[in-house]
Every structure is written in structure tokens, then in C-alpha cells.
Amino acid sequence: MMLMGATPTPLPLDELKPWNSSRQMLVCTGVADEAPDVKTFTFAVEGGGWFRYQPGQFITVELRAKGGDLHRTYTISSSPSRPYAISITVKAQPNSVGTRWMFDNVKPGSRVRAYGPSGHFTLGRDLGRKFLFVSAGSGVTPMMSMLRWLADCAPGTDVVFVNSARRPEEIIFREELELLATRMPNLKLAFLPEHRSGAAPWAGLMGRIDMRKLEMLAPDFLKRDIFCCGPDPFMKLVSDMVRGEGYDMNRYHQESFGAAAVTDIAQKPANDDGEASVRDETALDVAFVGTGEIASCQPGQTILQGARSVGVRIPAACESGLCGTCKVKKRAGEVAMSHNGGISDAEIAEGYVLACCSRPLSRVEIEA
Known part of the structure; x- marks a missing residue:
């Protein structure tokens, strides 16, 4: 059972300190359904505070599950231009453990420990550029943080926003993205569902992203800074595709948690008595x-x-x-x-x- 916390009073920003993840817990203020098996969890700082991060960064959430603590890393989907709250949007896969635990246990008022923010998949400070955001599935979350920030702070930015999904109803943030497109004059949206569905009729472009579709949606992609996030095969497809067209890969950025894990040291070989050595002389x-x-x-x-x-x-x-x-x-x-x-x-x-x-x-x- 999770302990419940009180939602802090939103004092003026200059009366608050930034969230200190080593000392302060988060309190869930809301849970929203975004798409099938996708929820957004919104948090405030317990005791009061504000969130300082770069759009595209992530936090690590500690989950007190029955089998022991779990640590799961989730990209922030909210914008630092709205610093009183922070949101993560998570998709539960069939084999998910931590995310399913969150779905079942984290409610408004739940206290959660988190660490961060971390990550280098961010826009940086030079915003005098044109962007191409390419994502698949829940890889849309860092792109959403970036786009929300641009909508608040630089709404005239030229952005082509391409998102792939299995079916139309699985397009995360679709309604909000369409609303943002009415407020950002240089935002072009392109959704690419792979399959039709009776749950959500679709008459637009379909299928997996390829060079023909990319040239149709962003004919000037060679002049844009590209940010890509999604499953590893999807990101490899996109990077290989643009590299093959002579794209400057110094301007290509992708988010991935697929780095090889640090491996454990091999077990110490047994000694002459057949027992494993307890301590090496060079330990x-x-x-x-x-x-x-x-x-x-x-x-x-x-x-x-x-x-x-x-x-x-x-x-x-x-x-x-x-x-x-x-x-x-x-x-x-x-x-x-x-x-x-x-x-x-x-x-x-x-x-x-x-x-x-x-x-x-x-x-x-x-x-x-």
C-alpha cells in the first residue's frame, strides 16, 4: 500500500526552490488515459517546489513493488515552461512489470520517489533552426515535451512532426497535437498508422515510414535538425535512410536506452580444495x-x-x-x-x- 501525500500549495515561483530529487518526494496530482495502455502521470513536489529540466530529458521512478524496489526510466512529456508540475507518459507492454505496477497503484495523492532529471536528448539553446521530429509509439514523449516548450516559448518555430503508430487510435496526444497546429503557424503534422481500424476511421497517409514518404512530408529534411525516438529498429531505419541521402549526421539526434549493460565479473575459479576463493589478494x-x-x-x-x-x-x-x-x-x-x-x-x-x-x-x- 502506498503512502498518500498532500498536494502542495502553488506559491509564487520566487518563493520556491527547485526540486531536489535526493531529498524530496513527488506527489501524484493526476492520472490521464492517452491511448490504449498509455497513461500520463502528473506530479508536484511534496512540500512545494518547481521543476528545472530541459525538454527531452527523463527521470527515474522508484516503485515499491512487493518483490522489491523497481527503478524505471521514463521520459518527461511535460514542458519546463510550466514548472509547477512534471508529467511522464508511459505505455504498458505485454511483459511490463514496473509500468503495470504504476497503472495499478499510482493514483492522485500517491507519494513516489524519483531521481533526475537526466539525459542529453534536448533541443539545446540555439533555436534559430528548422526541426524534423520523427517518432514511433511512445517515442513521441520527448518530442511532445520539446513541442510544448516551443509552443510556449517560440511558437513560430518551423517544425515537421512525424509520428508512426500501429493503428489510428494508438496515436498518442493526437488531439493536443492538432490543437497546437492551429496555434503554431509553421507546425506541420504527419501521422502514419500502419493499419486501419474500426475504432478510429482513417483517410490519411498510411504505412511504415520510408524515403518516399519522408520526402513528401519534409522535402527539405537535409536542411533540418532531426530528432528521432522510438524502438531501436525504427531509429536504425530512419538513421540509415537519411545517412544514405547524404544527411549531416552531426545534426541527427536520437534517444535510446539500448546501451549494453555492464556485465558482472566472472566467478572466481575454485581453489585446490574445490572451494571458490572468497577474496582476491588484489581486491x-x-x-x-x-x-x-x-x-x-x-x-x-x-x-x-x-x-x-x-x-x-x-x-x-x-x-x-x-x-x-x-x-x-x-x-x-x-x-x-x-x-x-x-x-x-x-x-x-x-x-x-x-x-x-x-x-x-x-x-x-x-x-x-
Whole structure:
């Protein structure tokens, strides 16, 4: 059973501080159906606060399920131009565990812990450009955050917005997108359902995206900055397609959580007595300041693996150095970190590391 929290009073922005994900919980203020098996969850900061993030970033939500805590990464679908609330729009797949748990348990008033925001799939600061947003299914969520921000802050921006879906009724945000098109004079919408459906009649363009359709919808795509999000095969199709036409891939951006996970170190071989060795002579200690626990990391093991071996809890979602959920402060020692963009150079300079992909090179002290 989830604890319920009170919705904070929306004080003037200059009387509030930005959300601190390491200290403040979120309170659900609303749940809305968007499409079959798709819901939007909206949250406020418990105790008051506002949200500071870039359109296109994501947060990691901690779910207190019966089998143990789950960490799931979801893209923010709301716009930072409306900072009192933050929304995530999530689709439950047939094999979903965390998302189904959210559907069943997160209601208005539910308290949820989340971490972030993180991610580099954002528009940046230079808005004097023309954009092509290409998405499939729930990959529309970061595009929606970007478009909502542009609608509030730069409504004259030239955007071609292409979204693919299996059936017409599965086009997420369709009504809002059509409304935005009446308020953004240079917004062109293109929906591409793959199949017809009796639930929602369709008379427009259909089928999977291909070069012919792309040239029809955005004849000047070579002059646009492209943002793409969706299943990996979809993104590969789009990137291969535009690369083959000579597109400058430095202007192509895509969002994906498909980086290879950090693999566990192989088990220590058995000794002459047939028993596994408990500790290698070259194992290095990781001291977790605050808990008093000290983990002995075998060569190649990560700080996250060491933490788990002594019962120290460090939240982690992707475990591939991408989401940034396992970011911790290193007080002392040296590590080898190989990440996939889940931490910035500024954070590294401040002493932060990602526990999932940092391996000790000496004795290390971690704030945890």
C-alpha cells in the first residue's frame, strides 16, 4: 500500500526552490488515459517546489513493488515552461512489470520517489533552426515535451512532426497535437498508422515510414535538425535512410536506452580444495561513508556490485552508464569509469561517478 501525500500549495515561483530529487518526494496530482495502455502521470513536489529540466530529458521512478524496489526510466512529456508540475507518459507492454505496477497503484495523492532529471536528448539553446521530429509509439514523449516548450516559448518555430503508430487510435496526444497546429503557424503534422481500424476511421497517409514518404512530408529534411525516438529498429531505419541521402549526421539526434549493460565479473575459479576463493589478494576496498559498510571489490567489479554485496542501497535503473540514476559522490580514491552519457563533465569535476560503471583502482570512499 502506498503512502498518500498532500498536494502542495502553488506559491509564487520566487518563493520556491527547485526540486531536489535526493531529498524530496513527488506527489501524484493526476492520472490521464492517452491511448490504449498509455497513461500520463502528473506530479508536484511534496512540500512545494518547481521543476528545472530541459525538454527531452527523463527521470527515474522508484516503485515499491512487493518483490522489491523497481527503478524505471521514463521520459518527461511535460514542458519546463510550466514548472509547477512534471508529467511522464508511459505505455504498458505485454511483459511490463514496473509500468503495470504504476497503472495499478499510482493514483492522485500517491507519494513516489524519483531521481533526475537526466539525459542529453534536448533541443539545446540555439533555436534559430528548422526541426524534423520523427517518432514511433511512445517515442513521441520527448518530442511532445520539446513541442510544448516551443509552443510556449517560440511558437513560430518551423517544425515537421512525424509520428508512426500501429493503428489510428494508438496515436498518442493526437488531439493536443492538432490543437497546437492551429496555434503554431509553421507546425506541420504527419501521422502514419500502419493499419486501419474500426475504432478510429482513417483517410490519411498510411504505412511504415520510408524515403518516399519522408520526402513528401519534409522535402527539405537535409536542411533540418532531426530528432528521432522510438524502438531501436525504427531509429536504425530512419538513421540509415537519411545517412544514405547524404544527411549531416552531426545534426541527427536520437534517444535510446539500448546501451549494453555492464556485465558482472566472472566467478572466481575454485581453489585446490574445490572451494571458490572468497577474496582476491588484489581486491580493493570501497568504504561507504554514512553507513560504515566496507565492500571488497574483486578486480573488474563495479562500485554498485560492491554496494550490493554489503547491503548498501544505491538506486540504479539502466546499469549501463546511461540514465544517471546511480550517481554518487566520491570522496577519495581513483576509479575507472566508462559511461554512456549519464553524467556530465561538470559533475565528474565535482567528484561524482556512476556506481554501475565505475571500477575501483585504489581504496575508494563513497558518500552513501
